[in-house]
Amino acid sequence: MPRPKPDLDGLRAQIAALERRPVLADGAALVAQGRQGEENDLLGLLKAPPGLLHEVFADEHRQSGAALGFTLGLARSLIAENRQALIYLQLSAEAQEIGLPYGIGFSRFGLTPDTLVIGRIGTVPELLWTLEESLACRAVAGVIVDLASHPKALDFTASRRISMRAAAAGTSAFLIRYGTGREASAARLRWHIKPGVSAGQPFDASAPGHPRFAIEIEKLRLGQARQSEQHHLIVDWTENGFVSIDTREQKQLRPHAPLRRPAAPSRPQPAALGDRLSEAS
Amino acid sequence: MLWEKIKGGMRIAALDHAASRAGLSIGQNISDARALVPGLLVLEHDADFTAHVFSEFADWHSNASPIVAVHDTMAPYGDLILDITGVSHLFGGEERMLSTLIGRLRAIGYRTEGAIADTVGAAWAFAHFDPGRIVPEAELEASLAHLPVNALRLSEAQVAGLNQMGLKTIGQLAGRDRKALQARFGATLILRLDQALGGIEERVTPRIPIAEYHAERRFAEPIGYLDDVLMTVRDLAIQLGVRLGTQALGAQSFHLFLYRVDHKVMTLSVNAGRATRDPGHIAQLFVNRSERLEGEYDAGFGIDMIRLAAGSLSPTADVQVGAFEIDDGAEDLARLYDRMTSRLGPLAVVRSKPVDTHIPERAVRLEPVIARTPDDPNALLNPPLRPLRLLPTPEPVEVIAEVPHGPPLRMIWRRVSYRVLKASGPERIEAEWWRTGKRLAILTPPVFGEAEIAPQDHTDPAKKPVRAEPPAQHVSTLESFDPETTVRDYYVVEDEGGRRFWVFRVGLYGAASPPRWYLHGFFA
Numbered sequence: 080m081p082r083p084k085p086d087l088d089g090l091r092a093q094i095a096a097l098e099r100r101p102v103l104a105d106g107a108a109l110v111a112q113g114r115q116g117e118e119n120d121l122l123g124l125l126k127a128p129p130g131l132l133h134e135v136f137a138d139e140h141r142q143s144g145a146a147l148g149f150t151l152g153l154a155r156s157l158i159a160e161n162r163q164a165l166i167y168l169q170l171s172a173e174a175q176e177i178g179l180p181y182g183i184g185f186s187r188f189g190l191t192p193d194t195l196v197i198g199r200i201g202t203v204p205e206l207l208w209t210l211e212e213s214l215a216c217r218a219v220a221g222v223i224v225d226l227a228s229h230p231k232a233l234d235f236t237a238s239r240r241i242s243m244r245a246a247a248a249g250t251s252a253f254l255i256r257y258g259t260g261r262e263a264s265a266a267r268l269r270w271h272i273k274p275g276v277s278a279g280q281p282f283d284a285s286a287p288g289h290p291r292f293a294i295e296i297e298k299l300r301l302g303q304a305r306q307s308e309q310h311h312l313i314v315d316w317t318e319n320g321f322v323s324i325d326t327r328e329q330k331q332l333r334p335h336a337p338l339r340r341p342a343a344p345s346r347p348q349p350a351a352l353g354d355r356l357s358e359a360s
Numbered sequence: 361m362l363w364e365k366i367k368g369g370m371r372i373a374a375l376d377h378a379a380s381r382a383g384l385s386i387g388q389n390i391s392d393a394r395a396l397v398p399g400l401l402v403l404e405h406d407a408d409f410t411a412h413v414f415s416e417f418a419d420w421h422s423n424a425s426p427i428v429a430v431h432d433t434m435a436p437y438g439d440l441i442l443d444i445t446g447v448s449h450l451f452g453g454e455e456r457m458l459s460t461l462i463g464r465l466r467a468i469g470y471r472t473e474g475a476i477a478d479t480v481g482a483a484w485a486f487a488h489f490d491p492g493r494i495v496p497e498a499e500l501e502a503s504l505a506h507l508p509v510n511a512l513r514l515s516e517a518q519v520a521g522l523n524q525m526g527l528k529t530i531g532q533l534a535g536r537d538r539k540a541l542q543a544r545f546g547a548t549l550i551l552r553l554d555q556a557l558g559g560i561e562e563r564v565t566p567r568i569p570i571a572e573y574h575a576e577r578r579f580a581e582p583i584g585y586l587d588d589v590l591m592t593v594r595d596l597a598i599q600l601g602v603r604l605g606t607q608a609l610g611a612q613s614f615h616l617f618l619y620r621v622d623h624k625v626m627t628l629s630v631n632a633g634r635a636t637r638d639p640g641h642i643a644q645l646f647v648n649r650s651e652r653l654e655g656e657y658d659a660g661f662g663i664d665m666i667r668l669a670a671g672s673l674s675p676t677a678d679v680q681v682g683a684f685e686i687d688d689g690a691e692d693l694a695r696l697y698d699r700m701t702s703r704l705g706p707l708a709v710v711r712s713k714p715v716d717t718h719i720p721e722r723a724v725r726l727e728p729v730i731a732r733t734p735d736d737p738n739a740l741l742n743p744p745l746r747p748l749r750l751l752p753t754p755e756p757v758e759v760i761a762e763v764p765h766g767p768p769l770r771m772i773w774r775r776v777s778y779r780v781l782k783a784s785g786p787e788r789i790e791a792e793w794w795r796t797g798k799r800l801a802i803l804t805p806p807v808f809g810e811a812e813i814a815p816q817d818h819t820d821p822a823k824k825p826v827r828a829e830p831p832a833q834h835v836s837t838l839e840s841f842d843p844e845t846t847v848r849d850y851y852v853v854e855d856e857g858g859r860r861f862w863v864f865r866v867g868l869y870g871a872a873s874p875p876r877w878y879l880h881g882f883f884a
Binding site: 141142143144145147148149151161162163164171174175177178179180181182183184185186187188191192193195196197198199200201205208209212213216217218219273274275276277279280283285286287290291293316 | 882
């Protein structure tokens, strides 16, 4: 039987299999699905599949609120019935600089204070250990690492390890970094976030409204999927999740996807009405 | 020779053999002793230190019997009690056990005597006055009868009094009228007599809590490397897991005792979030814990026995995940938290626990995930608009342009100037009067304050004590930074870069001191 001539895509898939990445087709399917569902690829990426390493960059420490908010928005869609927990890791020395996550504020992002387990860690090696340990756990939806500094230990090799771990266990990792410098990393997606001036509230234009983010995707490595044409996007976080905003017209486009609340672990599903009807007839 | 101060004089407290042969005795004045024996080596006696060293020494003996106590009726050190019920057969009988225990202490240079008897009192008497005996129950009274009355653990005055009356041995006391003896020498004499003869039970307080389930291993040659210890722990965890499994039990705390050759015990404890008996998990917890040891691990001359004990037992059935249940991963999570906690420490892995209060920094307590307490159902009703991040300590903000009773227009924070475009507020947060316990008292001027300063406010002792709440764990810096704080007005402000901050003003316009501004958190 003649062996089929391996083409470039086949070779890529083989390498991917060797490296235990998620199959590259996933990335292609994701973007393809985004293309079908949305006119905008970038908006589709906001619900990225699990098992990827994201980097979320903000320019300054004082934008840490926006960076965390955007990351929670990304991580939120990963919470599933058998993956309930988000883990947040921070160096305890940096808490005063960028602030501690505040449980009551999560409700705006559809999370209970309980969802996020906070790790306050002393050293960078321990932080990396904890990150890998948490990624390996199959009950964790995502691990958020908030690093105000640029430690040497977090180099390309380390990020590659994290990326592989994430792919192996299907748990996403989010690295929140600050500054304008970029180092080589194995992250699949790199987001650049800036807070935007909000639209104001419907009845009080002088009050801050929904959180607004100016998103730029700086790096997108999802297999052979074509690079997204659009790199910039402005979104609002609303009750319905991320909503794209056309700043030229200052009007809201249709919401991206209805916000699905994560189901409680063992709540029985109510029987559909249709079943009852068929029983009755 | 050791001395200590008794009744203002420096008197001899303890002697070695050579000194007592030279004619010195306990209680002698130190200058007399120096005159008798020139060149006497005299050291001050540190009773606390000796007691501490002796208690460590006592712990080490738990390798022979689980119940070890320091006998502190007469002195805080010097006498050791071992409950050998059901243990002696491991040493090949009581005689062999006694000679083994005494022998191994003599081998390293301690002068030791011992005896085995049915009561603590009798064992003490024989060990001190007729050492080396093993007294069966039937012969107890007869054997005690010819010992001197000192053997009853009496005070010096009692002994002197008894001797004066011609009562030299315990046997002479037996037939006497108990009431008369009690009237003459005090109730302790009767008590000690009964304790020695077994009429009254004497309690032994073990130094180390008794573990129902443990596994141990002794080594022919002492081991030293931490890796070897951890490998042994893995083996012991398997043994322990099987034992717990047969009883359908799981344990939450595990203690590792390392018995060193030089009579010291090192202990290492780990806790699990939920009861477990999985050997791999237990061993992993100890591996993680040992990485936090750093310099503390010191095997000395080696470790010759290791014991792994399980505590906080609870029934844990073998679980079968049903076909119709969805595995929510709670067990995986609990194990992850155990591993993280064992490596990073319990206060490093926390969750946010809502508290029913409206003071922002108190409204969330960071609680170790492995020691979670039930949530307060009132705490999460109608969560107000709160920032996503809170600064552990609010930072002062300089406001350049301000409107009285309005949000700031320009402010400087961390030496950077911000122009405020949008703002909402104020949300007024006052101190909680029900925590200070002072609200109903008429005070001029009214003193509000955070609960943290409440104890200082207590001027009236007749008042009901403030309901003391445990302090916020780990977030130690969240104290009230200003004891004179009365009111905070919080504003959400957005600057021209879209950054949203939570700032607040302390104090009111028109008051004696001008209001101050602080930045407390970041919104998304």
